[in-house]
Amino acid sequence: xxxxxxxxxxxxxxxxxxxxxxxxxxxxxxxxxxxxxxxxxxxxxxxxxxxxxxxxxxxxxxxxxxxxxxxxxxxxxxxxxxxxxxxxxxxxxxxxxxxxxxxxxxxxxxxxxxxxxxxxxxxxxxxxxxxxxxxxxxxxxxxxxxxxxxxxxxxxxxxxxxxxxxxxxxxxxxxxxxxxxxxxxxxxxxxxxxxxxxxxxxxxxxxxxxxxxxxxxxxxxxxxxxxxxxxxxxxxxxxxxxxxxxxxxxxxxxxxxxxxxxxxxxxxxxxxxxxxxxxxxxxxxxxxxxxxxxxxxxxxxxxxxxxxxxxxxxxxxxxxxxxxxxxxxxxxxxxxxxxxxxxxxxxxxxxxxxxxxxxxxxxxxxxxxxxxxxxxxxxxxxxxxxxxxxxxxxxxxxxxxxxxxxxxxxxxxxxxxxx
Amino acid sequence: xxxxxxxxxxxxxxxxxxxxxxxxxxxxxxxxxxxxxxxxxxxxxxxxxxxxxxxxxxxxxxxxxxxxxxxxxxxxxxxxxxxxxxxxxxxxxxxxxxxxxxxxxxxxxxxxxxxxxxxxxxxxxxxxxxxxxxxxxxxxxxxxxxxxxxxxxxxxxxxxxxxxxxxxxxxxxxxxxxxxxxxxxxxxxxxxxxxxxxxxxxxxxxxxxxxxxxxxxxxxxxxxxxxxxxxxxxxxxxxxxxxxxxxxxxxxxxxxxxxxxxxxxxxxxxxxxxxxxxxxxxxxxxxxxxxxxxxxxxxxxxxxxxxxxxxxxxxxxxxxxxxxxxxxxxxxxxxxxxxxxxxxxxxxxxxxxxxxxxxxxxxxxxxxxxxxxxxxxxxx
Ligand code: HEM
Numbered sequence: 001x002x003x004x005x006x007x008x009x010x011x012x013x014x015x016x017x018x019x020x021x022x023x024x025x026x027x028x029x030x031x032x033x034x035x036x037x038x039x040x041x042x043x044x045x046x047x048x049x050x051x052x053x054x055x056x057x058x059x060x061x062x063x064x065x066x067x068x069x070x071x072x073x074x075x076x077x078x079x080x081x082x083x084x085x086x087x088x089x090x091x092x093x094x095x096x097x098x099x100x101x102x103x104x105x106x107x108x109x110x111x112x113x114x115x116x117x118x119x120x121x122x123x124x125x126x127x128x129x130x131x132x133x134x135x136x137x138x139x140x141x142x143x144x145x146x147x148x149x150x151x152x153x154x155x156x157x158x159x160x161x162x163x164x165x166x167x168x169x170x171x172x173x174x175x176x177x178x179x180x181x182x183x184x185x186x187x188x189x190x191x192x193x194x195x196x197x198x199x200x201x202x203x204x205x206x207x208x209x210x211x212x213x214x215x216x217x218x219x220x221x222x223x224x225x226x227x228x229x230x231x232x233x234x235x236x237x238x239x240x241x242x243x244x245x246x247x248x249x250x251x252x253x254x255x256x257x258x259x260x261x262x263x264x265x266x267x268x269x270x271x272x273x274x275x276x277x278x279x280x281x282x283x284x285x286x287x288x289x290x291x292x293x294x295x296x297x298x299x300x301x302x303x304x305x306x307x308x309x310x311x312x313x314x315x316x317x318x319x320x321x322x323x324x325x326x327x328x329x330x331x332x333x334x335x336x337x338x339x340x341x342x343x344x345x346x347x348x349x350x351x352x353x354x355x356x357x358x359x360x361x362x363x364x365x366x367x368x369x370x371x372x373x374x375x376x377x378x379x380x381x382x383x384x385x386x387x388x389x390x391x392x393x394x395x396x397x398x399x400x401x402x403x404x405x406x407x408x409x410x411x412x413x414x415x416x417x418x419x
Numbered sequence: 420x421x422x423x424x425x426x427x428x429x430x431x432x433x434x435x436x437x438x439x440x441x442x443x444x445x446x447x448x449x450x451x452x453x454x455x456x457x458x459x460x461x462x463x464x465x466x467x468x469x470x471x472x473x474x475x476x477x478x479x480x481x482x483x484x485x486x487x488x489x490x491x492x493x494x495x496x497x498x499x500x501x502x503x504x505x506x507x508x509x510x511x512x513x514x515x516x517x518x519x520x521x522x523x524x525x526x527x528x529x530x531x532x533x534x535x536x537x538x539x540x541x542x543x544x545x546x547x548x549x550x551x552x553x554x555x556x557x558x559x560x561x562x563x564x565x566x567x568x569x570x571x572x573x574x575x576x577x578x579x580x581x582x583x584x585x586x587x588x589x590x591x592x593x594x595x596x597x598x599x600x601x602x603x604x605x606x607x608x609x610x611x612x613x614x615x616x617x618x619x620x621x622x623x624x625x626x627x628x629x630x631x632x633x634x635x636x637x638x639x640x641x642x643x644x645x646x647x648x649x650x651x652x653x654x655x656x657x658x659x660x661x662x663x664x665x666x667x668x669x670x671x672x673x674x675x676x677x678x679x680x681x682x683x684x685x686x687x688x689x690x691x692x693x694x695x696x697x698x699x700x701x702x703x704x705x706x707x708x709x710x711x712x713x714x715x716x717x718x719x720x721x722x723x724x725x726x727x728x729x730x731x732x733x734x735x736x737x738x739x740x741x742x743x744x745x746x747x748x749x750x751x752x753x754x755x756x757x758x759x760x761x762x763x764x765x766x767x768x769x770x771x772x773x774x775x776x777x778x779x780x781x782x783x784x785x786x787x788x789x790x791x792x793x794x795x796x797x798x799x
Binding site: 070082086089099100101104105106108109110196199200201407408409410411412 | 466525526
């Protein structure tokens with residue numbers, strides 16, 4: 001059932017807004033104002049060549065979940081993937097998770113939707129699935145589903161980086177689902193219902209809530225800020241960079257595992273920020289560490305946010321304007337053989353840590369065509385040289401292969417992988 | 420329906436906007452005709468299945484399926500457990516086909532299957548009409564009788580073992596009382612949902628210290644548990660022990676006279692697993708003795724007994740569910756069996772986080788299908 005049915009006439013207006021939003025999304029360019037508010041309620045198409053939730057203009061909220069598969073039976077897993085795909089198609093369209101709905105079934109039955117999204121619009125919900133290395137072969141070396149030989153070479157375990165303080169219990173996982181929406185309740189509802197549908201086949205390993213986007217993935221969006229107070233996403237790979245997306249984001253035919261063509265690899269890093277010490281750092285030092293101004297977000301030596309950084313520019317003192325160990329210099333494609341990432345991270349505050357500090361940080365998410373050539377070299381450099389490291393700790397890590405999109409209802413998540 | 424309109428907009432077909440709100444509309448084509456059949460249009464594409472109306476009156480219903488997609492499609496109407504009420508296959512792109520099905524009052528699912536594979540694009544569907552009164556189904560009556568016999572056997576043992584336990588407590592035999600504690604509780608935990616229906620007696624027998632309000636008197640098993648394991652002094656426990664036995668006897672009398680309904684069995688089976696999930700896995704039930712796994716095992720057995728009684732009914736209405744339940748019960752039991760220790764079980768505090776997570780997973784895996792038993796039992 002349609003969870004907004006009960007809104008009656010209010011729906012008519014919202015349809016108009018939704019129509020405007022959809023049209024707007026394609027027309028807007030970097031110069032005009034983003035239509036965020038206008039289309040925040042609209043649905044993002046679930047079906048398509050690529051999965052939604054990657055180049056989709058980054059929504060405001062995140063609920064990310066990683067599952068362990070707890071069955072050894074392939075048929076059970078495939079059945080779940082099929083059920084999940086149906087539920088995802090429904091929920092992203094603003095419908096209940098199940099076909100009966102939260103309040104439409106019989107009195108005796110537990111509803112097939114949990115109900116907290118009743119009356120809420122689709123809210124730009126996207127659900128993006130990824131498969132972790134342990135799905136192909138468990139940590140104990142077992143090929144549970146006969147797909148070990150289908151593991152793409154690009155899904156190679158990430159190396160240990162300098163200063164990693166990873167907690168295994170909130171890292172990894174066999175399957176991940178990224179739920180992004182403009183309304184946190186809608187994102188949480190989606191994850192909760194998928195977890196419920198999965199009982200007996202998968203078990204929640206860890207989840208992460210993100211309360212605000214730190215990135216922008218399209219030129220139509222205002223650049224948001226991370227919890228260090230800096231604009232984040234300025235030099236990001238964006239939806240409009242069609243040619244770059246081919247080269248840097250989407251897996252191409254011939255890259256390796258055929259089932260991944262049109263897909264992308266996602267790296268997640270939960271990065272705790274030691275915000276208290278950062279906040280005691282002078283503005284000048286903060287800006288030097290990042291390599292951009294805090295207010296405008298302009299690279300040192302530039303005036304406006306989108307001015308290109310000039311890495312060889314020197315100040316009167318003969319020192320480079322953008323320091324040798326500035327974050328944007330170290331992570332820039334020039335320093336990394338042209339490698340780029342589509343960053344799609346979220347701010348988090350998971351309460352406090354018992355020592356009087358906020359347990360806050362950045363849940364870093366980055367999509368790319370091949371992590372071995374992109375995330376790994378960039379993070380290797382950052383982990384060794386970035387001054388930012390004094391203020392951050394990487395506490396969790398994940399790497400997942402996100403297959404291409406679902407084009408029609410007879411397809412389902414993972415079908416090509418298991419075919 | 421607002422959502423179908425939304426999808427239509429994003430797909431770029433403005434014409435579909437006219438369908439907005441049709442879920443509730445009463446247009447001519449959808450009201451029962453002279454022959455008493457409702458006619459419902461279904462528009463299928465490769466990614467959508469628009470059923471013009473999702474509710475109708477019970478009786479014969481005609482679905483007209485038009486395939487506007489690029490793939491050959493099929494259309495199904497399912498009852499609970501994916502029982503097929505009717506289907507049309509091979510609807511080629513551009514064509515329309517009709518399906519006439521007789522639908523008694525109830526909830527159903529409709530499904531288009533573009534490409535003729537998979538579970539299809541499902542939608543909820545309801546047929547309303549005079550619900551026939553619950554006929555005295557012979558199988559259900561039998562199930563209830565079987566389960567009541569089970570309750571009787573358990574309550575007998577409950578009185579016996581509680582009597583032994585109480586005697587040991589009053590005799591000051593702490594070691595014996597400690598051994599008997601989880602055993603007496605086993606019979607209690609197997610039938611707890613039945614017992615719980617007698618409001619004030621359940622807390623008198625089974626309240627935990629943390630459940631009490633300020634000033635409330637604490638009696639029952641867990642009070643004595645604390646005396647045995649923490650205070651290690653039962654010299655003053657006599658009156659509590661006597662009251663426990665008296666309360667148990669009262670509840671047993673009630674349990675054996677109450678008339679249960681098949682729904683009580685189904686819901687009881689689920690509630691027992693909820694008990695496991697909330698109390699036993701966390702170790703909250705037996706905080707002093709850590710004998711939670713005895714209670715866990717008993718809850719599981721009790722749940723299984725209720726489902727076993729209903730088995731013929733489940734088997735008949737949804738054989739796949741019957742099979743799933745059997746598998747998941749076996750899996751949960753196997754997970755629990757890893758923690759056997761002699762005739763009994765390991766203590767809760769001997770289990771690792773990973774052990775507990777595996778147990779929790781097995782209970783979740785079982786509880787979801789069990790929650791489907793009650794509506795199945797209620798369905799005709
Ligand atoms: C808490 C940790 C981090 C913070 C606070 C942070 C902050 C920033 C900021 C403020 C910018 C400049 C604005 C922009 O272009 O988006 C930036 C750029 C960038 N960051 Fe980070 N970042 C963090 C972690 C990482 C990590 C782990 C990576 C990858 C391994 C990374 C890769 C990049 C890249 C590729 C750029 C764009 C550089 C360019 O092309 O100019 N960042 N980051």
